[in-house]
Amino acid sequence: MLSSRYRPYHVPIFLAKYAWLRLRRRPVLLNFEVTMRCNARCGFCNYWQTPASAKAQELADFSAIARRFSPMLVTFTGGEPTLRRDLEDLVRAVRQSVRYTYVQLITHAGMLSLERAQSLWDAGVDQFNISLDYLDGRHDEARGIPGLTNKILDLVPRMRAAGIGGVKFNTVIKRDNLDQILPIVHQAAAMGAGVNFSVYTALKNGNRDHLLQDLDPAAVQAVVDELLAYKRRRAGVITNSDYYLEQIPRYVRGEMTEPCESGNTTIHIDPQGQVRRCPDFPADGPWEQYKGYAPIDCNDCFYACRGEAQAPLRVMSRIRDVMATVQPEVARPERILPVVRP
Ligand SMILES: C[S@@+](CC[C@H](N)C(=O)[O-])C[C@H]1O[C@@H](n2cnc3c(N)ncnc32)[C@H](O)[C@@H]1O
Numbered sequence: 001m002l003s004s005r006y007r008p009y010h011v012p013i014f015l016a017k018y019a020w021l022r023l024r025r026r027p028v029l030l031n032f033e034v035t036m037r038c039n040a041r042c043g044f045c046n047y048w049q050t051p052a053s054a055k056a057q058e059l060a061d062f063s064a065i066a067r068r069f070s071p072m073l074v075t076f077t078g079g080e081p082t083l084r085r086d087l088e089d090l091v092r093a094v095r096q097s098v099r100y101t102y103v104q105l106i107t108h109a110g111m112l113s114l115e116r117a118q119s120l121w122d123a124g125v126d127q128f129n130i131s132l133d134y135l136d137g138r139h140d141e142a143r144g145i146p147g148l149t150n151k152i153l154d155l156v157p158r159m160r161a162a163g164i165g166g167v168k169f170n171t172v173i174k175r176d177n178l179d180q181i182l183p184i185v186h187q188a189a190a191m192g193a194g195v196n197f198s199v200y201t202a203l204k205n206g207n208r209d210h211l212l213q214d215l216d217p218a219a220v221q222a223v224v225d226e227l228l229a230y231k232r233r234r235a236g237v238i239t240n241s242d243y244y245l246e247q248i249p250r251y252v253r254g255e256m257t258e259p260c261e262s263g264n265t266t267i268h269i270d271p272q273g274q275v276r277r278c279p280d281f282p283a284d285g286p287w288e289q290y291k292g293y294a295p296i297d298c299n300d301c302f303y304a305c306r307g308e309a310q311a312p313l314r315v316m317s318r319i320r321d322v323m324a325t326v327q328p329e330v331a332r333p334e335r336i337l338p339v340v341r342p
């Protein structure tokens with residue numbers, strides 16, 4: 001989990017903060033959706049249809065929210081957060097308002113230059129989560145951004161070489177990218193980066209084309225088995241817990257019956273400062289009125305954040321995962337694979 005800004009002795013500090021927040025039933029992770037605007041054209045998410053005029057209602061500062069909750073993790077997301085020219089200011093203000101908060105940024109990276117990445121890193125982003133669902137031209141097509149895949153594969157090694165110590169791919173497992181899952185892991189390892197997987201949901205815009213549920217469950221199980229085997233061979237590249245990965249086939253087979261705990265360990269704050277339990281539920285009111293959420297009988301997604309919140313605390317395996325991902329200052333690349341080009 002941790003970027004090169006941190007050392008192994010920080011791990012117990014973060015774990016203590018985690019325990020302190022859980023004991024007080026306070027959110028561990030705040031997702032700041034700093035804008036819902038987006039300049040991509042994804043076929044599986046409709047945030048890009050947000051009108052440009054929405055910019056006028058976006059909060060100019062999220063630090064009061066961070067101060068009130070003092071979370072262990074903050075994620076800047078959207079929409080496309082790099083559209084905000086003041087993103088560095090937002091990050092800096094949040095950093096200054098909370099101690100021991102690990103700051104992540106999720107981006108499609110279409111507009112991310114090395115200079116912008118450096119300035120965001122300097123402002124306090126600990127980890128860049130760059131969305132990457134395919135290593136070939138399908139990614140460009142899926143996002144409606146020509147040249148995106150090559151751009152990402154060119155940028156990530158340069159970010160690592162420049163000393164940016166936390167880079168991960170955010171990869172959505174879809175019906176049509178099972179052939180890409182292990183290659184993306186190898187690519188990440190070769191670049192000194194990591195990968196965090198999540199499962200596709202049709203909730204964003206009703207597009208069912210990518211649902212894993214339409215596949216032979218054995219094909220999903222086979223990929224999950226490969227990921228678990230990879231984790232056993234080499235820790236620190238795949239950052240999902242074993243629990244989350246193990247549950248994916250069960251979810252796909254429709255056997256998951258546990259209520260969803262979203263809105264307690266993880267909450268979403270929209271661009272106007274309204275709180276919601278998860279990215280696909282409507283806002284419930286201003287963040288100041290947040291009082292937690294009751295578990296809900298919903299099974300519409302198996303996002304990593306839902307699955308990880310559901311995980312029993314298998315402390316030793318999670319500590320092993322976290323320790324293994326304390327990133328070295330300089331990439332320790334896997335000696336495999338040239339960069340795959342479409
Ligand atoms: C909503 S996006 C916002 C950040 C940025 N625009 C991006 O795409 O990286 C956050 C994450 O959700 C993922 N995502 C988008 N649509 C999804 C879907 N239908 N199911 C699962 N994950 C999805 C994206 O790939 C991305 O990693």
Ligand code: SF4
Binds near residue numbers: 039042
């Ligand atoms: S997934 Fe990200 S890049 Fe695609 S439309 Fe949604 S917000 Fe934009």
Ligand code: SF4
Binds near residue numbers: 278296300
């Ligand atoms: S399962 Fe949970 S996180 Fe997923 S859509 Fe339903 S309430 Fe939201």
